[in-house]
Amino acid sequence: MEQRLTIVGLGVKDLEVSTHFYENVLGWEKHPSSNAGISFFKLNGIMLSLYPKDKLAEDAGIAAQGSGFKGFSLAFNTRTKDEVDSIVNTLHAKGVKIVKRPEEVFWGGYSGYIADPYDNLWEIAYNPFLPLDDMGNV
Numbered sequence: 001m002e003q004r005l006t007i008v009g010l011g012v013k014d015l016e017v018s019t020h021f022y023e024n025v026l027g028w029e030k031h032p033s034s035n036a037g038i039s040f041f042k043l044n045g046i047m048l049s050l051y052p053k054d055k056l057a058e059d060a061g062i063a064a065q066g067s068g069f070k071g072f073s074l075a076f077n078t079r080t081k082d083e084v085d086s087i088v089n090t091l092h093a094k095g096v097k098i099v100k101r102p103e104e105v106f107w108g109g110y111s112g113y114i115a116d117p118y119d120n121l122w123e124i125a126y127n128p129f130l131p132l133d134d135m136g137n138v
Contacts, residue, residue, distance in 0.1 A: 005046055008074065011053030011064075012118050015039065018050045021117050025094050044136045048074075053118075073113070073121040077138070081110040081126045088112050088124055 012018040019039040022028050031040035031047065039050040057064035078084050084102045091114055092098050099121060102112035111125035130138045 007047045007049050009049045009051055009056065010116075010118075010120055011056035012050050013053055014117075015050060015052055017117050022048070022050065025091070025096060070120065073123050075123040075125055077130060077132060077136075078124065078126050079132055084110055084112065084124050084126050088114065 010018070015037070019030070019034075022039070022041055023030055028041045031042045034040045037051075037055075041048045041050075054064045076087070078087065081102075088098060088102050097115040097119075099113035099115050102110060102124065105111050107127075108129065109125055109127040111123050111127075114122050114124060116122065132138060
């Protein structure tokens, strides 16, 4: 199997609420292949999909119940510490839940966490050990 990630799929309670968050709060553009049942957002080389949690669980053949920490986070890396602060402050002003304010972290970077409407964690981080190219790729 090739070393590749194509789509990160998030199971969401309300597709309309989640799509609104990513499209209108974060300002991301929905991919044309989106439809009434699923939303896609093309990122830098991969896609993010939003799909109803119960239908995603059904597709995988598992129960949809569960609560607490989901065991993963998504990350948006920046080019500077100031960019981390700017993004988190802008999102806070839009009413986004700030899980952890940005701070210097043990691994030598600077990061904070926000949550989407269904508590999927996004780390907003500056990592001096992973410089980004002009396209935002590591």
